[in-house]
Amino acid sequence: MAHHEQSTATFPEHIRKKRNGEQLSAGEIRDFIQGVKDKTIQESQIGAMLMAIWLQGMVAEETLALTKEMMMSGEVMSWPAEWEGLMVDKHSTGGVGDKISLVLAPALAACGCKVPMISGRGLAHTGGTLDKLESIPGFNVYQSVQQLHRILEEVGCCIVGQTDNLVPADKVMYALRDVTSTVDSLPLITGSIISKNGPKSLSALVLDVKFGNAALYKDLGSAKLLAQSMVTVGNSLGIRTGAVLSRMNCPIGRCVGNTLEVMESLECLKGRGPNDILELVTSLGGLLLWMIGRAGSLEEGKKVISTTLQNGAALEKFQNMMIGQGVASQIAASLCSTNADYYSILRQAHYQTELETQGHGTVLDIDGMVIAQVLHRLGAGRSKAGDPVNHSVGAELLVSLGHKVEKGQPWLRVHYETPALSAEQRLSLQGALTLGPVDLLHTQPLVAEIILP
Secondary structure, eight states, rough: OOHHHHHHHHHHHHHHHHHEEEOOOHHHHHHHHHHHHHSSOOOOHHHHHHHHHHHHHHOOHHHHEEEEEEEEHHHOOOOGGGGTTEEEEEEEESSOOOHHHHHHHHHHHHHTTTEEEOOOOOOOTTTOOOHHHSSTTTTOOOOOOOHHHHHHHHHHEEEEEOTTSHHHHHHHHHHHHHHHOOOSSSHHHHHHHHHGGGGGOEEEEEEEEEEEEEBBBBBBHHHHHHHHHHHHHHTTTOOEEEEEEEOSOOSSSSSSSSSHHHHHHHHHHTTTOOHHHHHHHHHHHEEEEEHHSSSHOOOOOOOOHHHHHSSHHHHHHHHHHHHHTTTTHHEEEEEEEETTOOOGOOOOOOOEEEESSSOOEEEEEOOHHHHHHHIIIIIIIISSSSEEEEEEEEEEESSOTTTTEETTOOOOOEEEEEOOOOOHHHHHHTTTTTEEGGGGOOOOOEEEEEEOO
């Protein structure tokens, strides 16, 4: 106990040191994370340290020490020896309509990988994978370590929530970053993301680092710094880590909102998905297959992933994952049937309203951030952890970039209940659509760059 009292006394020194832009030693960082975990330092002190880190940043050694200490704060998972080299995962920095995990996890499982995805809930404008899956009746995102092993053994992939004993320091810091405006800090994001993936003893990890007006980082340059930081730290901790830098302006796919995104994911798994989702799923999955030596090149990896979406192998894995995580087998089977009547199982919102274009021309841009913010206010997201979400709320895009439209053509279908869609929100949504002459259309590839380990 004496040790903790003594380190508490020196803790203001550590804060002052970081505040003044000095480098913290590995021991000082260990004291900090230990104090966060054991609750021996006050929340106000943690907040002050987070702000000091946000303001002054950290050098690579500090970021590595921070991540390592966070990772060691909880239990580390171990897997059967025969899974050696097959444990893979993907983490996204968050976007709008980002349903990639729902398609990628089963596709990788269909390639013989083991995918222990530990996902989060939606906060602010980004949707959470767990909320999406919970719109499927019976789907349980809370599984014990034993159940996790069983599902990975029998199916090959599972998507679950974070347990209390996995990286407990991150849970505390994540919540405090949210209320102290220190979310967008490079070392803190690196620490949070890599420490959550470290204890899973992965063979390879791929990061989808998004940039654009609907992402945390608005430009490629700052997103690339984050990607490089995470790739460096991940590889230093012994996880083969690569990153894909992807544009996040328009929503990914055509649907935003929990139930609607599940429907769209199922369509992708049936080989009928939109091209942008396919591009991301095959790029991320192909990179992982190449990193673990299951594909000779990125291109070959992309083809292998694509095949699992075309031939039904990934769909079958998703069906079995649903059953493994508590969905009744007849519900899983009917959702995965070729001409599924989704709304006979998934909740449909009471009201649908279509917005019409106010002019004519070519669709130049659709602002995903605006759509996400309106849907959030309609109940699709949450403002603080623990708030309920309405799974049925969402929006479907009826046009895509490069489409030529006439005036008065429906371009967006909004699904809502209470609160109702206000006139002001309609105006906001109309502002998300940019029309213009076709020569102003600049289509850029979704994947801007790939950072290899």
